[in-house]
Amino acid sequence: MAIRRVPTRAGDEAWLVTGYDQVKALLADRRLGRGHPDPDNAPRFTSSVVLGKPHKATAQQEIEKHALMRRMLAPEFSAKRMESMRPRVRHLVNDLLDDLVRQGQPADFHEAVSFPLPVLVICELLGVPADDREEFRNWSEAMSALNDEQKSMRGFAELWAYMAELVAQKRKSPADDVISRMTRQHPDAGEQEIAQLSAGLLFAGHETTVAAIDRAVMLLSLHPGQWQTLKDPDAVPAVVEEVLRHRAPLERRSDDSGMPRYAMADIEIEGTVVPAGDLVLLGIDQANRDPGRFPDPAAFVPRVPNPHLSFGHGFRFCVGAPLARVELAETLEALVTRFTAFGLAADPSTLSRRTEQLVGGVAQLPVRWTEA
Numbered sequence: 001m002a003i004r005r006v007p008t009r010a011g012d013e014a015w016l017v018t019g020y021d022q023v024k025a026l027l028a029d030r031r032l033g034r035g036h037p038d039p040d041n042a043p044r045f046t047s048s049v050v051l052g053k054p055h056k057a058t059a060q061q062e063i064e065k066h067a068l069m070r071r072m073l074a075p076e077f078s079a080k081r082m083e084s085m086r087p088r089v090r091h092l093v094n095d096l097l098d099d100l101v102r103q104g105q106p107a108d109f110h111e112a113v114s115f116p117l118p119v120l121v122i123c124e125l126l127g128v129p130a131d132d133r134e135e136f137r138n139w140s141e142a143m144s145a146l147n148d149e150q151k152s153m154r155g156f157a158e159l160w161a162y163m164a165e166l167v168a169q170k171r172k173s174p175a176d177d178v179i180s181r182m183t184r185q186h187p188d189a190g191e192q193e194i195a196q197l198s199a200g201l202l203f204a205g206h207e208t209t210v211a212a213i214d215r216a217v218m219l220l221s222l223h224p225g226q227w228q229t230l231k232d233p234d235a236v237p238a239v240v241e242e243v244l245r246h247r248a249p250l251e252r253r254s255d256d257s258g259m260p261r262y263a264m265a266d267i268e269i270e271g272t273v274v275p276a277g278d279l280v281l282l283g284i285d286q287a288n289r290d291p292g293r294f295p296d297p298a299a300f301v302p303r304v305p306n307p308h309l310s311f312g313h314g315f316r317f318c319v320g321a322p323l324a325r326v327e328l329a330e331t332l333e334a335l336v337t338r339f340t341a342f343g344l345a346a347d348p349s350t351l352s353r354r355t356e357q358l359v360g361g362v363a364q365l366p367v368r369w370t371e372a
C-alpha cells in the first residue's frame, strides 16, 4: 500500500505515503502545508519543537512567508557561492583531520570531524563566533530532543534569544556575512524574523549534515571497494549522492517516519480521501528505497542519475543542498588523499545510536587509519 495510517512518535495518527512517484509529487504539492488552522488540536509528528506543533497559518499566509524566506536565503546559499567556499571547507576538513590524527588511534570521527565541520562552516557563513559553538551544540541537541517538549522549547528559546542579540549587533556594525547582508538587503524583515531564520539555518545545516558525514564513513567502511572509486575525483559526486540516498542499516529510522505536512483541503491520494487538517508523512527514506525507481535499493553503488529525494523536491527543496554536497565531497576527498586505509574500529552493530534525537545517527564513530 502506498498510503496507510500510522501512529506518530507523539502518539497521534498520520497518513504515511511511501511510493517514490507519490512522495515526489506530494513534496511539490501546495495543497499540503506546514501550518494548521487549529494548532492546539492538530495531530503531531513529534513532541519536539522542530517539526512538532504546527503554526497557525492559512495557505496564503504560508506561501507569502515561505516566498520571503526563499528570497532571503536562496542567493546566499546558491551553488555558485557554495562552490567558492570549497577551498575554505577543504582547509577546515584538513585541520580537523590533523586533530584526529594527533589523538592517536582509534579516535572518534564523529566528535573530531563530522560534528564540528558543519558547525564551523555555517558559523563562518552566518558570522556566528565559532567560540560559541559549544553552547550552540547544547541548544541544538535540546531542540531536537524527541521525547521532552520542555527541553526542546528551552533549547529553541535560548538559540533564538542568542541570534536576536547577534542580529541587533550586526545591524549596528555589519560585517561580510549572511546575517549582515540579510539585515541590510531586507529592511522589511524584522529583527525577530531574521533571528528565527538564522536559528533555523544553524539547526537545519547542522544535525542533518553531521549524520550524512558519519553515514559516508560507515558506508565506505562496509563497502571498501568504493574507497577505490573515490581515488578518481570525478567519481566523488556520484558516491556523495549514493551516500545521501542510502541509509546504513544500523541507523535506519522507523518505517513510520516521513516529512510532515498538513492537508490544507480534502485531498485524494491513491484513491484515499485525506481530510483537511490531517497529518501526512511523506516517506522520503522509503521513496529512496523504492525498487521501482532504484533497482536493488539495498546495494551501495554510485548511480547516475540518482534522483533521490533526500533534499526534498519542489518549492521546499533544501536551501543548503549545495553546501552539504561540498562538505561531503571535501571530506571524502581529504580522506582518500591522506590515508591509504581508513575505516570503522568497531562493529557497526555496537555503535550507540541517537534514538532520542530527531535526525538520529550515531553518538560516536571510532575509526582507524593508515596514513599515506
Ligand code: HEM
Pocket (backbone or CB within 6 Å): 027, 070, 073, 077, 200, 201, 204, 205, 206, 208, 209, 212, 259, 309, 310, 311, 312, 313, 315, 316, 317, 318, 319, 320, 321, 323, 324
Ligand atoms: C545532508 C544534509 C541535509 C539534508 C539531508 C537536508 C534535508 C532537507 C530536506 C529533506 C528539506 C525539505 C524539507 C521539506 O520538504 O519540508 C530541507 C529543507 C531545508 N534545508 Fe536542508 N538538508 C541538509 C543540509 C542543509 C544545510 C547545510 C542547510 C543550511 C545551509 C539546510 C537548510 C535548509 C533549509 C533552510 C530548508 C527549508 C527550505 C524550504 O522550506 O523552502 N539544509 N533540507
